[in-house]
Amino acid sequence: MAELVGNLLVAQSGGPTAVINSSLAGVIQEAGHHDCIEEIYGGANGILGILNEELVDINDEKAKTIQGLRYTPSAALGTCRYKIDFKKKPEKAAKDMDRLFEVFQAHNIRYFFYIGGNDSQDTSHKIHEEAVKRGYEMRVIGVPKTIDNDLPFTDSCPGYGSVIKYAGATVMEVGIDVGSMATDDGSCCIVEVMGRSAGWIAAGTVLAKRGNPANPPHIILLPEIQYDIDAVMAKIKETVSTYGFCVMVVGEGIRDKNGEEIGADKTRLDSFGHPVLAGAAEKIKEYVQGKLNTKTRTVLLGYAQRAAEHFASLTDANNSFACGEAAVRAAVNGQSGFMVKIVRNTEGGTLKWSTDLQELGTVANVEHFVPRDWVSEDGLLPNEKFVEYARPLIEGEVKFPLEGGLPKYVTLEKSKVEKKLPPRS
């Protein structure tokens, strides 16, 4: 393999996580070890920024800022949800692809790393194929990222361990709070977490039980399973009667027995005539208060769960960093068209994490769901198989500096790389 000399471009895509910047730091710090990589550029706001030739010069950043990315949530380079959609908009997609390669060529980009979820792996795959087709020598490696944990082949997705560590601790804390208030009437708390089609996050909060059936959460509903609301109500009633209270966790996309999203309330229109998205937890709260007459409160973690660096998993952050490093090493070694994946090694009784490569073509647009046999028969609680899988992912805490009682995160200077092309038409 001939050494490929040129510049590196890295970008971030989709929803941020607590550790997506850790992968970015991994790419940048590993790139510094390879002479064949000349300049290190970042794409501002993912593919969208690259299309607009908005590149930032990472070598202008202070070393301590790059180190600080290992404990800074959000997407430090900015992100986007822009999709190059060859199926629905083939003409626009072809034009976008032309523009991307104009930018790559203008800045002699020979190493391209895209950190993101399913859509981003698809984009990386298309860019790799296009490079081969055009005979433009460039190495493309996808770096996994998604709190949803729904990328296939990888043991787990960077971002997932941190979100379930935080959500697990939160459910645990909410649980002992509600439990200590449980007097004669009983009470119920419903925590809604992210996950529209895959229930990994909701399932992960089962770790808060620490093996004790009495501990919250008592019920966990996943989008993968269709629920009979009456059966759920019966279980809540039974739980309140046994423990005096009930803590339930629901994924935002949970569905009823007809397969309809429970959170989408078609019977209510807002002042502009659109159906109101009441939220799954709020919807079930109405049921519980109405049918069981049990005081019910909700918690909607929303963006807070994926940004909660202040209680992020060190295992997750380290694996994310390792994915970034591995991507660069693979590319420098001549690989292209792969996604880095996390591998769990349990030989010899101690768990060790490593990385490997997976062909992008096999990854793109495949969603990985919680296996049905990792959940109890009634579908209301993940079982020991799930716990065995998830528990190692939340080990350790990310250390971060504080100032005035609040975390002190870093911000990139983002000095702009001079544009060489006319504006995108």
Add this chain to the structure above:
Amino acid sequence: MAELVGNLLVAQSGGPTAVINSSLAGVIQEAGHHDCIEEIYGGANGILGILNEELVDINDEKAKTIQGLRYTPSAALGTCRYKIDFKKKPEKAAKDMDRLFEVFQAHNIRYFFYIGGNDSQDTSHKIHEEAVKRGYEMRVIGVPKTIDNDLPFTDSCPGYGSVIKYAGATVMEVGIDVGSMATDDGSCCIVEVMGRSAGWIAAGTVLAKRGNPANPPHIILLPEIQYDIDAVMAKIKETVSTYGFCVMVVGEGIRDKNGEEIGADKTRLDSFGHPVLAGAAEKIKEYVQGKLNTKTRTVLLGYAQRAAEHFASLTDANNSFACGEAAVRAAVNGQSGFMVKIVRNTEGGTLKWSTDLQELGTVANVEHFVPRDWVSEDGLLPNEKFVEYARPLIEGEVKFPLEGGLPKYVTLEKSKVEKKLPPRS
């Protein structure tokens, strides 16, 4: 003053906090230093448990469990919202009072400490007056507690510093997350925090700005101020246009220009005919998405904010502990009918915390609100005066042990004290 020899009873009331157990630890550990205090009992579930003669023997607990209360959220003894209401239910209140004193006498309770908010201070006051009236020698001291920070005379309320430290960090993290996603369309995130009539919690998240107007939160709405929704919408629009995104924090009880709670939606009834409580954040989200066409997401911290020991304020925990200690010292010194209050000493340029006593009669049923001149003229953001007040309250982090990646909190054994009375009629 003659030494009063007898038993101690401590109980917790109202909504739990991250540090209410720290006050309990303060009471218990200080009590251990005074020979005049023989047995240390806890009331299970506040006044309600005492009425039912449900006392637990604190001296049966392990010393390390008591120490663990300093980093364990929830109300370890259990709590209640039971109110002895002489105004609305004078007969029942008189009967309850008789029963309380039967229990006090049966167990030779000579020291009574009630840890709670406004209602609990009122209860403590009534018990103190009743003891004097009955000639039953007992010393009653109220220990303050409320995340709402609405007790008068005390510098701040135990629980408040921790909730704004956690909520402030959360808003900061949500802020950089949303900021990094802000591409051409702009986006908005609304975080709803507790506070039905006092806006201390919402106001406290202003600390996340760290003095920089560009930093989130960009807008904070308090229940104390009536808002013209159109003016709020205009400010959101301006913020999105300036920064590309907007993060807003609202107290749950915020009101519109007619003084109506924004979160209470009278136009919508649930299947049982009750008005749906949509939540203030959800309601404003509908406005923003409808009127400004700006993508908006909400976060509802709910019980999570008051239980978030994993990022609690050490200053708050220490002050809470000191309040418990001071209550016992005051009682042993012959005082009764007081609430402990926190005092801030800034002489000599360094801040020192101490405690003092405040007559319960002056405290009961007085609510302390955010001063109007601590908020900007347009009412949309707390100002420097507020920041100067709140900043010291979040200093330091409570340390806690971890196991398997999650906090390891303690639970009381709660061995029951033998009952001496017939059941409550």
